[in-house]
Amino acid sequence: MVEKYLSTREWWAVPLATLLGSPLYANSVSVIPVMEALVGKGVPIGTALAFMTAIVTVSIPEGMILKKVMKWQLLGMFFGITIIGIIIMGYILNWII
Numbered sequence: 001m002v003e004k005y006l007s008t009r010e011w012w013a014v015p016l017a018t019l020l021g022s023p024l025y026a027n028s029v030s031v032i033p034v035m036e037a038l039v040g041k042g043v044p045i046g047t048a049l050a051f052m053t054a055i056v057t058v059s060i061p062e063g064m065i066l067k068k069v070m071k072w073q074l075l076g077m078f079f080g081i082t083i084i085g086i087i088i089m090g091y092i093l094n095w096i097i
Helices: 001-005 015-022 029-039 045-057 060-067 072-096
Strands: none
Touching: 001 015, 001 029, 001 045, 015 045, 015 072, 029 045, 045 072, 060 072
C-alpha cells in the first residue's frame, strides 16, 4: 500500500510520505532496507527519504520521549519545523534526481 501511493510523482506524495511515516517508530539503520526496497519499486528518492526521516524524527514514541524534557509549545515548534524541513527536502531531492 505504501509503495502504491508513494511511487507517484504527484505533489502530494512527499507530504503523504511524511504523514505515513509519523506513527511508525524505528531507528535510522533499520529503516534503510525499507527505503532501499521502496526505491527499487519505483518510489522517488526524495519521497522515500521523507518517509524514512519522518519515521526516525517525528514518530509518536519520539514525541512521548521528548515531552518529558520539553514544554508543549517547544515540542510543537520542533515537530512543525521538522515536518516542514522534511517536506522541503523531499521536494528538492525529487526535483534534482
